[in-house]
Amino acid sequence: MGHDQRDTLKDYWSRDEQYYTPFYRNTMVRDRFLHILRFLHFENNDAPPNRDDPEYDRLWKIRKIFDNLNNKFCELYNPAERLAVDEVIVLFKGRVIFRQYIPKKRKRFGIKIYKLCDSLGYTYDMTVYLGKQRQLATEQITSTHGIVLQLIRRVEGLGHKIYMDNYFSSPALFDDLLDRKINSCGTVRNDRRGMPQDIRPKSMKLKKGDVVTRVKGHLSVVRWKDKRDVYVLTNLHPPPLEGNFRDESGHAVKPHVIEDYNAHMGFVDKSDRMVNSYGIARRTWKWTKKLFFHLLDMTILNAYLLHKSCGGKMTHKKFREVLVRDLILESHEANLTVSGVSRGRPSSSGAQMVRLEVKHSQHWPAKGKQRRCRVCSQNKKRKMTFYYCEKCDVALCVADCFRRWHTRVKV
Template sequence: MGHDQRDTLKDYWSRDEQYYTPFYNNTMVRNCFFHILRFLHFENNEAPPNRDDPEYDRLWKIRQIFNSLNSKFCELYHPSEHLAVDEVIVLFKGRVVFQQYIPKKHKRFGIKIYKLCDSLGYTYDMTVYLGKQRQLATEEITPTHGIVLQLIRRVEGSGHKLYMDSYISSPALYDDLLERKIYTCGTVSNDRHGMPQEIRPKLMKLKKGDIVTRVKGNLSVVLWKDKRDVYVLTNMHPPPLDGNFQDESGCAIKPHVIEDYNAHMGFVDKSERMVNSYGMARRTWKWTKKLFFHLLDMTILSAYLLHKSCDGKMTHKKFHEILVRDLILQSHEANITVRGISRGRPSSSGAQLS
């Protein structure tokens, strides 16, 4: 269904000439598919946890599957040196208490997931944002500080290089990550706690191509003027020289730290594009089903990237097609085996012989 997008699920089993595809009828009866989909659950709804419990988990309906897949993603793969942390949105416009609205995203409404991805687009770790944290953020610690520390817990001490955007970056977070032997680079808001006051835009008038650098210990703040002011925080690059740098045509020359950030920050977006390439999610589904099928697409992508990391030559599309055929073949073989098992009471003649 991910390769064959149709308006409704019933269209896949339609006998109309413009829709008819024998594959779906030969694989599963329509009513059987809808029956399974209707009763697809992942926890016992008759014994829900207490909402007033301080340890109440808003993701409890799908937590077991989420944690199981997340652990497997980490267990089966060793990420590359460069990693990126960013947020993605699983489109969902229904009712759920931790639904997010992000105007700048293509999918503005939905469930927010923070992901840690490497250069292949492999999701090494992830966590669902479930609303405001119980502990209040201070001026020094941003709300995303703890989320990033949670995502990197399995790679700390390995010397990885991590990239993040201005929504996540802060000097306190970079210092924390450096103590865990993770080097960091990313854009940053100029009003974050710990940022130098003297390079704020109200105090400086910069021309196109200007570079201003401030250094404190291992941490460097770089202000670069292009069409707008760009602030970059890094502890993995040597601080660039101050001055005005333009090419012969008058265009601002990017410092190396900006080029490096642009080259590596898109790992999470790359992963999300590949996950959504062959998705089959529907708008009318409940959030649990929506999230489950997104995790299923993510699992298939992870399997493909594992195949690719072992010098596999298949394309993403071909991998999907072969996987579907093999799963259907295994299912049919299992059904034949089950049908071959005799059921009911043994015959009286057989009992006498024994």
């Protein structure tokens, strides 16, 4: 449904000629679908955990699903060398104690998820913000420091390079990551603990294009004056030269460290755009369903990116369409097996019954390479065609053979 957006769920089963699509009716009755959706739960609400328990988990209603997906994301993929840490907001205006309000964001209300993504937009690891008292802060580290350490725990010692914004960056965190063989780069707030005092605006006035650098051990702090002051912390790049550098047109030249940061920091935003491009979730759902279907969209996107990384040529939308058709066909085959039509080793007659059992409206002709028509061949006629059934992947003449293949046992 994500690739076929409609205002209400009932529109998918509407008989109005503007909306009528037999595919949904032939797959599942509307009331059955709505009942399943209504009673969709992932834990037993009659046996909730004790809220007074110090270990109480606010995500308990969906924790098992979340952790299982998170583990699979890491298990099935080796991420690229360069990764980015950032936050995304799952739009939600209902009632839940860990809902966030961020006035400067386009999505002001919602559930915050911290993600670790690579250049493809693949979500490798994630964690949900559950409130200040639920964060990973200790006496030694801040909550944002703890979030980053949790997200990178599966890539420690592998030589990755991490990019992050000033919400996370700090000298203490970068030193900690370097001890784990991870280099880092990110914008940073000038009042973070460990930042040099003499590089702050009160200590030093800069003109547009000026670059100032301070170095301590493996860490470099770069202040560059653009329309406003930009502070970058890095142990990934050599410290840039100080001065004011301009091109032939007189425009200020960005230091390489800032260009590199801009090129790699958008991985999480890229993932979020792709997830939301065919989003399934509806505005009025409870937070558990909202988060579950967001995770489902994320899972489909990760599956598509795995397909693409292995040389697949399908678009994201086409991948979702093929996935839906394959799942429905698999469901029909399972129903036939349970009902006793096909048990044990598959036979040719069983395959024929599966072919006829699936509704014709789910099969569509498509144009491809020229091949011999299957129906004509079985009738000892040599006839070539450019058309084939998209679901069956069988070459068929559109005029008559397509209908015969999907409506008769003996074609």
